Amino acid sequence: MPELPEVETVVRGLAPDLEGRTLGAARAYWHKVISGEDESHFNRAIQGRRVRNLWRRGKYIVISLDGGYFLVVHLRMTGRLYISDNPQGDDAWVRFSVDLDNGKVLAFSDARKFGRVELTTSLDYLEEKLGPEPLDLEDDAYKSIFVKSERAIKVFLLDQSKLAGVGNIYADEALYESGIHPGRKVARLKVHERIVLGQNIKKVLARAINHEGATISWYRKPDGSQGESQKHFMVYGRGGQPCYTCGTEVSKVVMGQRGTHFCSRCQI
DNA sequence: ATCTTTACCTGACTGC
């Protein structure tokens, strides 16, 4: 499940091979993979444009092209983005590809077909729907973000319009690190809890980036190798197993339609 | 307006 650290790892891995390349023909192997315009218009607009650079915004990958165009990619749950020597890509689930001027292709693979590729001339819509970048925020900012809402903090953390990039895994991990029960209402969090939670969100995300993301099922780095972050989870995916801190069985419940893992003794 | 629910999808896994 690509979240901020996984998307960041993909961007860092692709940048050296993509920056400066000129794009050629694009192909969609599944019609819905391209959001917005149709394939022929998409193709006319993308061909011949040079890649300037790329970056991550929330869980979105933004590839900046000459002429003010941006290729925006979201991996959703099972998406992969990689460079291949094979025109068809390297796996059975390639939904989109675009030729590069060095004979390789940029391939977008996605078993679940939830991911999307979009060509746009404005990134305003991203800024309108996304909250701030969690790694950029200081304590004061976290104090003010975690205010007012009556929702459970776990559900709140998944809302990309409040904070962009945190997903199910790192929400559970950050709450564990903070000793905060996922069902606590945001408005009831004490000031020091908001600060600690913000610090731990940054800590778990930064650590996961250092581990090059978590390979749970589908996520791979652009070179095809697995991340290491999953080896360091304290609660995610550990329902029924003993808490590393106190030995209590890790609980797994559903919260906001998402599997939620926590220690009922360490998190209050 | 804010929040919740549903739909989108299919591979992997479980149980019979």
Added chain:
DNA sequence: TGCAGTCAGGTAAAGA
């Protein structure tokens, strides 16, 4: 071995 049922979860859109 085969098959039905369940689960995984990010986001848009619809509903409350």
